Amino acid sequence: EAQVTQNPRYLITVTGKKLTVTCSQNMNHEYMSWYRQDPGLGLRQIYYSMNVEVTDKGDVPEGYKVSRKEKRNFPLILESPSPNQTSLYFCASSLSGVNSYNEQFFGPGTRLTVL
Amino acid sequence: GQQLNQSPQSMFIQEGEDVSMNCTSSSIFNTWLWYKQDPGEGPVLLIALYKAGELTSNGRLTAQFGITRKDSFLNISASIPSDVGIYFCAGDSSYSNDYKLSFGAGTTVTVRA
Numbered sequence: 001e002a003q004v005t006q007n008p009r010y011l012i013t014v015t016g017k018k019l020t021v022t023c024s025q026n027m028n029h030e031y032m033s034w035y036r037q038d039p040g041l042g043l044r045q046i047y048y049s050m051n052v053e054v055t056d057k058g059d060v061p062e063g064y065k066v067s068r069k070e071k072r073n074f075p076l077i078l079e080s081p082s083p084n085q086t087s088l089y090f091c092a093s094s095l096s097g098v099n100s101y102n103e104q105f106f107g108p109g110t111r112l113t114v115l
Numbered sequence: 116g117q118q119l120n121q122s123p124q125s126m127f128i129q130e131g132e133d134v135s136m137n138c139t140s141s142s143i144f145n146t147w148l149w150y151k152q153d154p155g156e157g158p159v160l161l162i163a164l165y166k167a168g169e170l171t172s173n174g175r176l177t178a179q180f181g182i183t184r185k186d187s188f189l190n191i192s193a194s195i196p197s198d199v200g201i202y203f204c205a206g207d208s209s210y211s212n213d214y215k216l217s218f219g220a221g222t223t224v225t226v227r228a
Binding site: 004031033040041042043044045048050059096099102103104105108109 | 121163205207216
């Protein structure tokens, strides 16, 4: 089954404790992206990657890191989480052709709470 | 990313009703998309529009790419209970060289009791 998987689905942590949220896709997609969803703000893009070893900042990259060492994986790293990073996070993937990167497949989400 | 204004923020539907929502931008977009998010899940693409004036249907859903390229509309005909969820518009600006997709804040659709 074609899908984007995220782990963990739920995470409660404390301020300053480094964490990684994994994302993996099995559709051989070049483009991958991370979003956060907050009430009243919709989805805001954190980072995206057009292909292996190519990453770029989205609209809200502060406090986050990503890496793209393999095509299928795009982990999101919070080196020192803070309470304002409490949110619902989504990973997405798509083909990278003209217009194709807009037609994204989303994972099920990771609900993160930072105390 | 570009600022997208989506309205209404929320709406109540009664089974069988036609409903509509819209999205506007202060800048020109070359792509408009509509996604739906069911409770507890990630968004799913409903309709993608790539040409000004384009009108595209997907079952009971119809979306239009505005002629000015600064707006888009989504209509749902003959609502059914499974239409509840959050509908997001998304767009890609013509003049940016990035590959970023901007999303509206969403329209939450709830069934009226």
